Amino acid sequence: MVNVYFEKLYRYERKQEYVGVAIPFKKGEYFDLDKLSVVQKDKKLVHQAKVTAKYDDGSIKFAYVRFLADLAANKTCFATVLTGKETEEELKEATGITNLDALSLENVSKLSCNVNKEAGTISVDTGVLKFSLANNSSNIFSKLEDGYRDYTEDNFVGPNLSVKNRTSEDSFKLDNYSFNIDSWRVVEAGAVSAIFEGKGHHDLIEESENGAKRIDFELRITAVSGKPYLDVAYRIINTSDNPLEINSLEFFVKADVNKACDNELVDMAKALHESAGGDSTGCGDGAIDNSKTSGPVFHTRGINDLDDILSRTPVDTVRTVAARSNYKTDFYIGRDGFNANVIADDKGLLKEGNEHFAEVLYGTFFADRTDEKSGVCATIYQAMQNYPKAIKADKNGIGVMLVPENINKVVMQSGMAREQRFLLHFHGPEESMVEIDNRSLIYQMPDLGVISPDVFRESGALMDVFPTKLDDDVEIALINRCDAHDRNYGMLNWGDSVDQGYTKQGRANGKPVYSNNEYDYPHACALQFARTGTRRFYDYMANHASHWMDVDVCHYSKDPLRIGGMWEHTGGHIVNGIMVCSHEWVEGLMDYYHFTGDERGLETALGIGENVLRLLDTPMYAVPGEANARETGWALRALIALYVETNDKKWLSKCDWILDSFITWEKQYGHWLAPYTDNTLIRVGFMISVAIGSVMRYYRVFPRQDLKEMLIRAVDDLVDNCLLDNGLFYYKELPSLARNGNNTLLLESLAIAFELTADIKYLYPGFKTFKKTIGENVRAGVSNKTIVDDAVHVAGDSTKGFAQSFIPLITYYKALTEAGINYEDIR
Structure with a gap:
């Protein structure tokens, strides 16, 4: 039984309003939707449902349910999705009766499609x-x-x-x-x-x-x-x-x-x-x-x-x-x-x-x-x-x-x-x-059905981003970071963000460099929506995923290495753009499919996956260590996500190859070092963290002792070599680059080590980075506007900031609560 809430919105009553909602399920509990029904007060509602994802045992992971609900004027209301396994007590709580067949079907004789x-x-x-x-x-x-x-x-x-x-x-x-x-x-x-x-x-x-x-x-x-x-x-x-x-x-x-x-x-x-x-x-x-x-x-x-x-x-x-x-x-x-x-x-x-x-x-x-x-x-x-x-x-x-x-x-x-x-x-x-x-x-602004974060947490259908104890300051910081992004009006720009860092570097010869949803902003917004139930995070996800599916993906080219692929951040979205595995994501598109029922999200993700497979066959990735940890790390993350989504083993074909390259890489250089100048091999903490996070996603599906030990060695190396005396991690391992780092990806690595070992020592090195990030003054709201080419640009942070930092912050935050450490204790 899942209650679907509708917030107070319009002053007029909406009879039989068309709405939809994503319902997650626990693994092994439901294998079909035959007994699913939707009720509201003393009536069954006309509905239709489809499965959008299954677990590897064939049970349902996500279903998208469309129904016609009666929504109250100027106040909240709810409907209830019943799975058919409710007890008499649960049924009575939802409908007031213990026999579901006794409920009338809402105006079914007047409806048809x-x-x-x-x-x-x-x-x-x-x-x-x-x-x-x-x-x-x-x-x-x-x-x-x-x-x-x-x-x-x-x-x-x-x-x-x-x-x-x-x-x-x-x-x-x-x-x-x-x-x-x-x-x-x-x-x-x-x-x-x-x-x-x-x-x-x-x-x-x-x-x-x-x-x-x-x-x-x-x-x-x-x-x-x-x-x-x-x-x-x-x-x-x-x-x-x-x-x-x-x-x-x-x-x-x-x-x-x-x-x-x-x-x-x-x-x-x-x-x-x-x-x-x-x-x-x-x-x-x-x-x-x-x-x-x-x-x-x-x-x-x-x-x-x-x-x-x-x-x-x-x-x-x-x-x-x-x-x-x-x-x-x-x-x-x-x-x-x-x-x-x-x-x-x-x-x-x-x-x-x-x-x-x-x-x-x-x-x-x-x-x-x-x-x-x-x-x-x-x-x-x-x-x-x-x-x-x-x-x-x-x-x-x-x-x-x-x-x-x-x-x-x-x-x-x-x-x-x-x-x-x-x-x-x-x-x-x-x-x-x-x-x-x-x-x-x-x-x-259609009515949107929202379910409790507890339903997502208990289902296990999403990544676990649900700390057991919430801290107001941390929650405020996460909300502000999500809201503070810039906005770019314009038919080809809406749903994307200008990255001022890339722009000021001159990567587009003075033109704005669009982030092209780098680091998967829709995925971060989908998870934030699931854990808070706040409406606007859903809309951030949907608008950015829509742009991503249209503008940031190649729909036509004479070059087969471009078809279906996702463009790296560049000027004009794709002008003089390239495609590399380190800038292709899929999880937010699959979230979009689950949360909207629009199968094009999954189709686009599959196309990106095919592009990743084609790119991995090119010479750039042939020698372990020649491509940095970020490249093959992101590829592994995309491929394992597609396998989890579809249970199609073809997505695993390159996973073992990538893992073997990581193993070879570590043996060859002692650690995951990356070529920088012609005569240097250096540690790049955030790139190593991408690899750690990606290997961990594979490990959660296919646990292996050798992978566990490799992950722990990688985190130990980060802590031993990349931590500055002031408590922050450096940017990159060269005297010319070893400035104070601000990349939160290393926090996810620490949280992963804690998840693998339950050793609280792995959380201590992240205190300063977490404290500094949560304490940053980030403000959302109306900002200055300028016309730049085909866009009206409303100033704000690049979406890359929240997209890159959300999962590291939330997983580290969750690890702190599990370890019994309160944020106020490290402030």
Whole structure:
């Protein structure tokens, strides 16, 4: 029995809200999900569940459960996942009765998500929407019915792609592309929801010199039982050999098949003769007086004056709305089909104040068109974070501009991908604008189910990051370190971090060097979410994993050593980038899969693993000691993680080879020394610690006495040779480099030695490093913003800091509590 908690969030009740949660299980306890159910008060909830990971004995490690819950207005609530093994007492505690069969099933007769496949077409009926997806089509939907209007394929246009083909730095010609869906498949389907993936391509319409002839894309549509909306995700992939400068990328819903709305964008403030100044925080301090406004467009902030304005913009002459929010929603409402639009660009973001953790919420961004027959609203997910964006409504329909023309610059390097999402909400003419706004905001910040950290700890499904005794100062420091990262707005930058250290070293010739999620920031955030239940750590994980899967992984290349691999930190994410085993991670992607149910996390991790195997066959890794401990250490960590996840022995094929190289390396040099200058072999403590941590992860799965002894010798060597008189470890073992070190990876090595021996002596050398790190003044919050190339950079620390330090800090912290040492004792 697992209680799933929903924090107090929205002021309105949500009936049968679509939610999902990851449930971990103990090894050997559950082998199928047949008896799993979800209950809330005295009702069973409609649910669907899938296994996302198994233990090596075939039992379930993780399941992802989707269900429709009733969520209370303005207060917390919970639902309970039952496994079928509850005692009568536990069942009574959860439901109030001892016979689960006596519970009614929540509105099951009104719900359906029927999926039929035949003759290259997938037909879907959610109980509210009916639509079809056809192979070999030039439209997303071949038809759609919402109960108010019947749409044909011609009502849906694109996304259409236009590219700037540069003939010189200052001149270009436009290459326009067709939109072609090759095939659809059902990713997942059940009583609650269905997910569909389409693969397709854009073809160059007219022959063009140096123009890319084909650009691939993927589509993903999520439909929910009983709901009038669809989540649409479009992922463009630069399958050309050159950078792709996108001129525009636009999707249209036409009210009439004969004409779509154009892509003209209007400055709404000028259209209303409003001052461009005012409160940039959107806090709504200044009221907007519409008493003397005659239209055809009206402006209001918040929902208090909506009724008055809507009465002056009747749907029988076509009402248009465009809106975005920061605090309260700014509505531009048009009469007689007047063009209403909103724009997200770098200059607007630079001058706009926003106090949210933007991974969780910045605001909403939508357009709605309603006539006397029906309406449709489109909401772009995280539009400001993924600028440039625009959205508009006019008499002819809706325009969703994933890249609007002539607003900022988007250049995708070869092999890059990037997904953008939007919600299509179909409704009747009577639908209230309050509910349209409400649904759009919920799309930006959906309700999230959270389970107790005790469930994760007791399951053993995750790394043990659960100290038995918590210290407030340590917890505050860990939270601050996670929150203090910088943020980089921009379609290709959101979900990544600029590393100022690398940048100042000149690694990108003065350009910002993106960390490319170095040290696996999503993994650290996933573990922090599991141990605290704090919502924003989940969103940090999800946003960074999304960017990682798209931008930081190579989706296309003529070089097989790049395909599926992860780029090392570099300028422009991948410009002049390389791939090496020391900068390829997989654990955060698998966490993302478990916590979201999105199988692409696992698929991306597997692709990185394949790339690691290919790299290990290159000459660089042929001689033990020639590649430093970090290189093969990280490779070992990735491969053993993939084996634990999949139980596929192919991932072990190189593990014994790496371990043998470590053994040979130690014998050859006496310890894990690394070549530095042509005539030196030195100790690099943090690189040795990477090797120790990786070998220990293998040891936990396959215990061996020789590995245990090698690990202890390595830690002993670190303590004997790398510790300075002041209690800190040095950076590297050369007079020119033996400065005070600040790398926390050595703390994990000490915790590992304690785990292997239970000898408290291994914890003492880490006191000064731990104390210094926890005591550092790290602050999260709003910081200065600058426009740098295609990014609005919000200053902060690189995510590398938290990603690198979290597991060492938490494992050492846990070891202290197990040894009976309180943090206050070492302060």
